[in-house]
Amino acid sequence: MSDVVEKTLTALPSLLSLDSQPGSAKLSSTSKLGNLIRGITELTSKHEEEKLIQRELASIKEQVSSPNTSMRQMKELMVRAIYCESLGYEASFSYIHAIKLAQQGTVLEKRVGYLAVSLFLNESHELLLLLVNTVLKDLQSTNLIEVCMALTVVSQMFPKDMIPAILPLVEEKLNHPKEIIRRKAVLALYKFYLIAPNQVQHIHNKFRKALCDKDPGVMTASLHIYLQMIQENPEGYKDLTASFVTILKQVVGGKLPMDFNYHSVPAPWLQIQLLRILSLLGKNDQSTSEIMYEVLDESLRRAEMNHNITYAILYECVKCIYTIHPKSDLLEKAAKCIGNFVLSPKINLKYLGLKALTYVVQQDPKLALQHQMTIIECLDHPDLIIKRETLELLFRITNAQNVTVIVEKMLEFLHSNTDDYTTIDLVGKVAELAEKYAPGNEWFIETMNTVFSVGGDMMQPDIPNSFLKLLSEGFDTVEEDRKLRLFAVDSYVSLLQGEPGKLPQRFLQVISWVLGEYSHLREELEPATVMRLLAKLLDMKQTSSETKSWVLLAMTKLVRAGQVFQSAQEVSETYGSSMDTVLRQRAQELQHLSQDCELRARVLPQDAGLEPLEVDSSLSFLDGFVSEALAAGAAPYKPPHQRQEELAQAKALSLEPYGLSLPISMSSCSIADRQSPTLLSMSSGLSGDSTDLSHKGSSTTLKLDGVKRVWGREGYLAQREAVEEAAQVEVPSPLRSPSQQAEADSSHSQTPTPTPTPEPDQEKQQLASSLFFGLSSQSSVCLMGKSEPTPQRFRRKAKGQASSSGAAEQISNSLVSAPSAVDNFLCNNLLDSNITSQVGISSSEQTSELSQGPATTNGTCDTEAESTDGDIKGSNPSLIIGDNGLVAADPTPHKDPGSPKDFCLSSHLPAELSELCRSEITPLCSNQSLGLSACHVHKEDSLVLVVFITNSSDAAIRQILLDLDSEQLQVSCVSDSPVEDVTSHSVAMHQFSLTVKRPSVHVEVVGMVSYQLPVGTPQEVQFSYKLPLTSFIRPLTVSTEEYGTMWLSFSHDTKQNLTLISDGEEPLTATLNVLKEKLQLHIVEIIGMEGIIACQLLRDQPCLMHCRVHADVLAVWLRSPVPDLPDCLIYHCQRALQEH
């Protein structure tokens, strides 16, 4: 043993010298850990190491579980266990002992115990619950070090649910005499704020106290919380701007104790934190920005030393200056700074310089021009990181002139890149640029080919989707569209003739779709040739079954030429018995459609891409069928969770173990037996008697024939009209009764037929306005390729942009036919009985549920809606930069409500609205010719957003087009024919009805108004309007019984404690009344110490609340079928009580 020690020591002379140094910890050269470590370093193979560690772990395990092991030995063992874990060996047996050590050890042993816990366990580990008591005890300890340790572990990892248990103790520590404790307590609260913001809502004013703490360390710690809160809601903290500026001034001026200096720079961490806060506060806010100009100038001036830390501050300063409201001389200095960074020989600074350039280039494109030589050099830099950042910069300055060069550079990088994450990102960017600025068809198709081959199956699925959409919808004249498609066909045919095995699956899918749809355009190309090429794909073993179904679909389209009947039959025979149901369905389709050309022409019309398809998402055409089914004794539809719950309730009594899996009528019978009376009452009056149950039970197949398959695994079947007919023609059912036939027919007549959209005029206007935008006097900086909607060659037609709901519901016929179709032909044999029964017995209840969320229920709709959103964002990036007249309006401004402007505008409100409760009229944005204001009016069953357009110029403004969009809201225009022209000095009004798509504490509508002055080019102004969720909340009047049933069926819930209000009245009633008054809730009943409340979010999105008084707090439990709604509502409850 001793010679091992000696060997190590001689090999490591530095170790010996350490022992004599003051303050150095002694190396535990003789300890067991020391031996272990040395033992491992001497080993040569991984295998030996594993053996040694396993031996070690076995011995540790034995000792920790022995009752004779003292806590001091335990500490030593624990260190060894940590070491083994850090080498990657599992020592989970020691976790519980780590907790024990933290619990029972003396201070030092505790320290190791806590360390082990924080290294071994993560936030969600169940053993962590055992630590809560220990933490509680230590937080109350009189020993400072114990308190520190507890606070450290708490801010390191603590289970979210247990925060309320320790919160009061941590809060208390904010007043501790020792600054180190106060500081750690603030940071612990910061951590709580991050993981559960609701929990620390009530201590916001204590944060203010921490901000004013006499110790700069505590103040610095509180800034973390402020940065976070200001990020979420900059409006709420504008009043603190002056304080932050003062603090920064003092720091920069060297007023802090020397301790806070870092390499003789005063408190750099604090400075950077403050600069980040200031940039958030000053963004889009001129008056706030003006407060900070001076101190920013000072910071720039002081940071002169040549050291990393001053560069860090400078960089943050520059970012701040470019984020807040611009000031020219500061911008100039900042630009010089960026120049110094970019030109620096130090690679880190160069990188940051490029990053800063990327950040500012949209505002100041000249800066990029100044440094173009450096940028070119960086493009060939050996460090990929620099190259990558340069490409990012180039991406931002791309325009129609330079697109080919830039895309070439990007593709070059892609070819040499190996990192998936970068590939996905860059491929998306190339596709975006290609779509936007492509100089020609050939270039576009070739670039997209590279994108698909390089991006492979990793890239974002919306790239191929939007590419196909672009091809099918066209972008230009009919002739140009045809040329583009032709070129694509040619290019793909030659690709398939090459080595298709090398192409990624996604690309093959795109190719098959295009060939199926457009190969007929190339007249000299024989369909048989295409068929052969496609068949080759089917035979390759690496082709996935998803791709195969695309191929089969393409073949189905090709058979319209007629000559390829034979090969189609062969293929459909091969795959007609495939195990993959989708594939099998496609094969069936191919077979049937190749035989019946009349039907085919209806199902797959040629060049149908432009026809929008109207979707009746409420499934109203099924109403008749549903009522008939109910009359015939089918059970009403119940959502899955309700069924499950009932099943759970009924379990104890049920004598039918297979109740739910029985065929439809049997199960309906058993469910009906278990129904509670309330449920029966919910199930519409249609459910008639069920006398012939036995008969129905024996003939499930008969029933199925009438069922139209509208709902499949992949979502709602948009194409149902055509397919339905196909199903009926192809699979005539001898069993169908005449009445059912009639019913089916009548449902056809109800199905809405595609109607031409009334938008072509608006479309042209929009196109024109974006085409000529670059020439308008406003845009002096035409290099800003990305920040303005410059003429896009491949601009997608603005179909359905007028309202987001429209976009979601219009689906291009041919696109849907490809990926999301379902097994219509298989409904006779392959359907699983559960699905059928759901569809068959769907009552009007289900229908209403569907109409609420068409976007979420239909996969295809969904992506489409998203890509439309993306479009809007992409063409207006200034939303992000927040320039160009984008003004964020707060719906509750602190303005004099009786201001003359408000009065004058309110007189324009229509009579039916002016009576109702409404918000103040808030100015949104204005310029010399036109001003926009808005308010929202609370109607009983809806929320109406009224936008006023004031013409302040001397001429009439024409062709006004107002376009609103929101992530959280559904916006639809109320007026049938929106005002388009406003004469001089008058006001026009637009009304929009808003409903909530996705609840959020605050919701926001962004919009754009485009208009035309008599002289000059079309103009655009952007704005945004924020409103609290409470505007959408209405009372929900239900009885206690109804409440009970609803409560059980809701799946999203949240619990929280609220403070009680006690001003004279009985606290529970008083509190609930405040909530009722402020949030428009309905108090269903108050029984003793409990109360139940109901409300709904417009429209028909209920939320229930159960309150119980516990000691002096109100324990609240919220439930709703809508995710996030309980959380948002609890936030507003807290706010309401706080404000009271």
Added chain:
Amino acid sequence: MQFMLLFSRQGKLRLQKWYVPLSDKERKKISRDLVQTILARKPKMCSFLEWRDLKIVYKRYASLYFCCAVEDQDNELITLEIIHRYVELLDKYFGSVCELDIIFNFEKAYFILDEFLLGGEAQETSKKNVLKAIEQADLLQEVSQTPKIFT
């Protein structure tokens, strides 16, 4: 900050601190990937890396690599200085620190880190104060180990 890793030139992990909840498997995968990526980089290259959606800031001191993962909007240079300050703290505490100090006394290295960064944010940037806090705790160790001297 999301996490901090210390590893040797041979790719051996010496210290790891995670400020975001991740499963053991993810942690292992991340550290393996990162160690590989960073070790492959040449000495004169940039200290910053874009990796997945994170920004990696790393620096080599003698045989040890210090590596931090921060969010995209964080300041890379100040993160570099966080690493540097941590090294200074270790240096002061151990007295001209070397890799072996950290191997043999890794728990001390963790204690210093916890006193310097809390929940991923710099809590105390004054060298003196951090060491004071550590030494106070260490002093207790002396007392409890050699109580007879004081009696």
